[in-house]
Amino acid sequence: MGIQITPSILNADFAALGAEVARIPGADWVHVDVMDNHFVPNLTFGPTMVEALSRSTDVPLDAHLMIENPDREALAYVEAGCGSVTFHVEAAAAPVRLARELRSHGARASMALKPGTPVEPYEDLLPELDMLLLMTVEPGFGGQKFLDLVLPKIRRARALLDRHGVETWLQVDGGISLETIERCAQAGADTFVAGSAVYSADDPDAMVTALRDAAAA
Numbered sequence: 001m002g003i004q005i006t007p008s009i010l011n012a013d014f015a016a017l018g019a020e021v022a023r024i025p026g027a028d029w030v031h032v033d034v035m036d037n038h039f040v041p042n043l044t045f046g047p048t049m050v051e052a053l054s055r056s057t058d059v060p061l062d063a064h065l066m067i068e069n070p071d072r073e074a075l076a077y078v079e080a081g082c083g084s085v086t087f088h089v090e091a092a093a094a095p096v097r098l099a100r101e102l103r104s105h106g107a108r109a110s111m112a113l114k115p116g117t118p119v120e121p122y123e124d125l126l127p128e129l130d131m132l133l134l135m136t137v138e139p140g141f142g143g144q145k146f147l148d149l150v151l152p153k154i155r156r157a158r159a160l161l162d163r164h165g166v167e168t169w170l171q172v173d174g175g176i177s178l179e180t181i182e183r184c185a186q187a188g189a190d191t192f193v194a195g196s197a198v199y200s201a202d203d204p205d206a207m208v209t210a211l212r213d214a215a216a217a
């Protein structure tokens with residue numbers, strides 16, 4: 001699949017999300033950060049808003065659920081039109097069942113790990129996943145500083161995925177910019193979320209291209 005850039009709208013103008021998404025036609029996916037004020041100390045939007053956004057763009061939606069009880073809530077985001085749904089393993093009661101449910105409803109199934117959650121205990125789950133998301137900041141807010149301490153975990157996850165021979169994408173999220181994307185790509189990530197780097201740029205779509213070029217370098 002190669003390198004994919006998935007801009008996050010978390011730092012975009014929430015009063016004009018349709019127009020904000022139209023500024024990044026070159027994005028591979030639009031990353032939508034769903035927060036419930038319980039799993040993380042911040043609150044964004046739910047399936048109704050995501051469905052409206054999905055109707056306003058042809059770019060597929062990549063939902064990142066930072067919520068308690070994803071087992072109960074995740075399918076609503078498939079119904080809202082998301083092509084990929086990521087749940088946090090720290091919040092899921094039955095991650096294998098949830099991943100299978102997402103796939104059987106036609107979505108890509110993805111699982112996220114916070115910076116302090118190791119990947120090794122989940123090795124046997126990797127074939128159940130279309131994407132593994134390694135957080136490179138503590139989830140909850142855009143604009144935080146990239147955590148270098150996650151780089152060894154990215155390398156270890158890459159090695160596990162290669163060993164299993166699965167096509168699972170390896171996504172990183174948090175503090176990704178022209179400064180940090182190359183290190184992540186070299187460590188083995190192939191799918192990159194970038195929020196503030198894209199939406200604080202004068203030309204967000206040109207930044208998407210620049211990030212893609214930097215990751216491929």
Ligand code: DX5
Nearest residue numbers: 010139140142143175195196
């Ligand atoms: C943080 C979110 C991220 C966030 C990234 O909890 O999951 O997707 O929007 O924003 P930046 O790129 O600014 O770190």
Ligand code: ZN
Nearest residue numbers: 033064173193
């Ligand atoms: Zn995110």
